[in-house]
Amino acid sequence: MSYNPLRGRKPQLDDFVNVLPVRSKKNLISVKRGYLTHCVGQNHLDKNPSMGLMQGDNNVIVKCFADKCSKQELLQYFYDRLEYYKFKPKGKIKYFKRRGVNAW
Numbered sequence: 001m002s003y004n005p006l007r008g009r010k011p012q013l014d015d016f017v018n019v020l021p022v023r024s025k026k027n028l029i030s031v032k033r034g035y036l037t038h039c040v041g042q043n044h045l046d047k048n049p050s051m052g053l054m055q056g057d058n059n060v061i062v063k064c065f066a067d068k069c070s071k072q073e074l075l076q077y078f079y080d081r082l083e084y085y086k087f088k089p090k091g092k093i094k095y096f097k098r099r100g101v102n103a104w
Contacts (some may be wrong), residue, residue, distance in 0.1 A: 010084065011084045011085075013059065013060050016060050017054055019078060024051075029049055036053075038070070040077045041068060041077075042088030046066060
């Protein structure tokens, strides 16, 4: 993902927690470096908290400990709800090559 100054800062752990469904927020368990909560996977209705959220060095780390949900499925839930990932440029995107890297 390329840097976009119009987006602002990258989402942090608190931003991910704020977009959790009510059920997950009610059962949010604080652990040493993050939170444990109910999984947001579409096909995973768990009775016990099984998803971990942790602030990494550069990004938020999301993991389903029941191994029923893929990382991509979990991240897609958050990408659909966080403003940072909703940026869509107006007009046509012009691509150019610069030292072997595609950029816009």
